[in-house]
Amino acid sequence: MPKISMTVNSKQVSATVEGRTLLVQLLRDTLRLTGTHVGCDTSQCGACVVHVDGEAVKSCTCLAASCEGAHVTTIEGLAQGGTLHPMQEAFREHHGLQCGYCTPGMIMAAVDLVNRKGFDLDEQLIRSELEGNICRCTGYHNIVKAIAAGAANMSAQPVARAAE
Amino acid sequence: MYAFDYHRPQTLRQAVNLIGRTEDSKVLAGGQTLIPTLKARLANPANLIDLGAVPELRAITQKGKSIVIGAMVRHAEVAESPLVKSAIPALADLAHLIGDPHVRNRGTIGGSVANNDPAADYPAACLAMNATIITTKRKIPVDQYFQGMFTTALEEGELISAVSFPIPSRAAYAKFRNPASRYALVGVFVAVKSGETRVAVTGASNGGVYRWTEAEAALKPRFSLAPIERLAKPPSTNMNSDIHASADYRAHLVYVMTKRAVAKALGR
Ligand SMILES: Cc1cc2nc3c(=O)[nH]c(=O)nc-3n(C[C@H](O)[C@H](O)[C@H](O)COP(=O)(O)OP(=O)(O)OC[C@H]3O[C@@H](n4cnc5c(N)ncnc54)[C@H](O)[C@@H]3O)c2cc1C
Numbered sequence: 541m542p543k544i545s546m547t548v549n550s551k552q553v554s555a556t557v558e559g560r561t562l563l564v565q566l567l568r569d570t571l572r573l574t575g576t577h578v579g580c581d582t583s584q585c586g587a588c589v590v591h592v593d594g595e596a597v598k599s600c601t602c603l604a605a606s607c608e609g610a611h612v613t614t615i616e617g618l619a620q621g622g623t624l625h626p627m628q629e630a631f632r633e634h635h636g637l638q639c640g641y642c643t644p645g646m647i648m649a650a651v652d653l654v655n656r657k658g659f660d661l662d663e664q665l666i667r668s669e670l671e672g673n674i675c676r677c678t679g680y681h682n683i684v685k686a687i688a689a690g691a692a693n694m695s696a697q698p699v700a701r702a703a704e
Numbered sequence: 705m706y707a708f709d710y711h712r713p714q715t716l717r718q719a720v721n722l723i724g725r726t727e728d729s730k731v732l733a734g735g736q737t738l739i740p741t742l743k744a745r746l747a748n749p750a751n752l753i754d755l756g757a758v759p760e761l762r763a764i765t766q767k768g769k770s771i772v773i774g775a776m777v778r779h780a781e782v783a784e785s786p787l788v789k790s791a792i793p794a795l796a797d798l799a800h801l802i803g804d805p806h807v808r809n810r811g812t813i814g815g816s817v818a819n820n821d822p823a824a825d826y827p828a829a830c831l832a833m834n835a836t837i838i839t840t841k842r843k844i845p846v847d848q849y850f851q852g853m854f855t856t857a858l859e860e861g862e863l864i865s866a867v868s869f870p871i872p873s874r875a876a877y878a879k880f881r882n883p884a885s886r887y888a889l890v891g892v893f894v895a896v897k898s899g900e901t902r903v904a905v906t907g908a909s910n911g912g913v914y915r916w917t918e919a920e921a922a923l924k925p926r927f928s929l930a931p932i933e934r935l936a937k938p939p940s941t942n943m944n945s946d947i948h949a950s951a952d953y954r955a956h957l958v959y960v961m962t963k964r965a966v967a968k969a970l971g972r
Pocket residue numbers: 583584730731732733734735736737738739775776801802803804807810811812813814815816818819821823824825826858862863864865885886887888
């Protein structure tokens with residue numbers, strides 16, 4: 541069985557896993573980081589999105605062993621102490637969630653989007669970039685608003701970009 | 705997922721050796737097709753050889769009049785590559801239309817071309833641009849490579865190392881996406897190079913990606929919209945029919961997407 545080490549939310553972790561262990565299983569079951577959700581388990585919904593070496597990845601469609609030596613950031617890695625990350629704060633402020641099941645993946649996808657496309661995001665771009673994230677509750681409208689606002693807030697606090 | 709032994713070679717040579725030494729092995733590239741397949745227990749390899757740490761397969765380079773893309777180059781990298789954007793913007797467009805951002809961050813050109821899904825995008829680009837599939841054993845001209853859905857000329861243990869695209873003078877891709885899966889319901893890639901026009905169609909046929917030779921012939925004297933507008937719609941005989949679209953509708957889409965691709969290639 542592969543023995544793997546990686547950095548998760550700035551902490552060094554090692555584990556012995558089966559070859560078939562998914563990254564999301566390592567995060568949730570072994571490391572007990574249950575903020576990352578499994579919605580569909582068929583690579584469609586994006587509830588399981590985390591960052592691997594700074595890029596948004598569906599952790600249900602990635603083997604844990606493939607992340608040997610990688611830097612992984614989950615939703616738990618965004619807040620600084622008691623202070624929410626500006627993107628989390630924007631989702632709270634703009635009511636960007638109802639049941640909250642899709643939210644960790646939405647926020648990780650949103651921070652990835654800002655890292656790639658900058659702080660000034662128009663509605664059309666946000667909607668097209670959210671293709672990989674499905675929400676059954678909100679109708680997306682407030683999610684889009686929250687992401688635009690969160691992106692703008694991140695520009696005011698550049699240190700708050702994901703700690704990769 | 706059934707259990708397997710996991711291997712992580714550090715060089716292409718190690719990967720090829722491992723394939724030779726292990727029984728019943730499969731390679732893992734971006735995993736965006738293979739991992740769902742394994743999870744659904746539709747495949748049961750004894751050994752999985754992860755190409756993720758192999759450095760040789762990751763480059764995008766220009767060699768003479770061709771762009772050569774390493775097998776492990778991700779869709780997002782092709783979409784954003786300054787070299788691809790300037791030499792073959794239609795290819796960057798195509799890569800950007802695959803799946804969603806997270807799929808594009810993992811999925812690779814080698815995996816897509818090896819898999820030859822009948823609704824995948826890259827096969828249309830390869831066929832229209834007369835690409836060469838470079839493997840660990842040989843160089844395969846694209847006209848011999850795709851052999852029907854999910855079937856290719858690759859032999860047991862043969863790996864794609866790169867795909868080489870001759871730079872066309874004009875090219876464009878028009879895709880009608882399945883709004884749920886984001887695969888091509890129908891996608892048409894047109895490319896012109898040295899006076900030859902090729903029209904490749906994906907998503908439509910139950911034989912997988914193919915060239916629409918009537919459209920190619922119509923465009924031969926002059927690359928313009930008029931001859932396509934005069935062309936008859938293709939017959940629906942060999943078109944796929946499923947819950948997403950009937951054979952008739954797919955045949956209609958082939959016609960419409962070809963028109964759109966030609967217009968786009970003309971800058972309209
Ligand atoms: C939600 C979702 C949406 C998608 N939408 C689209 C879409 O719109 N258009 C589209 O074209 N695709 C789409 N895909 C598929 C995606 O593009 C895959 O990335 C691609 O088909 C396979 O590439 P991979 O690198 O992930 O390969 P893997 O899944 O790792 O491998 C696929 C197959 O190829 C073999 N293989 C991999 N690399 C090599 C190699 N170098 N040599 C020989 N064999 C190899 C593997 O053994 C396996 O059999 C989608 C996938 C998902 C999950």
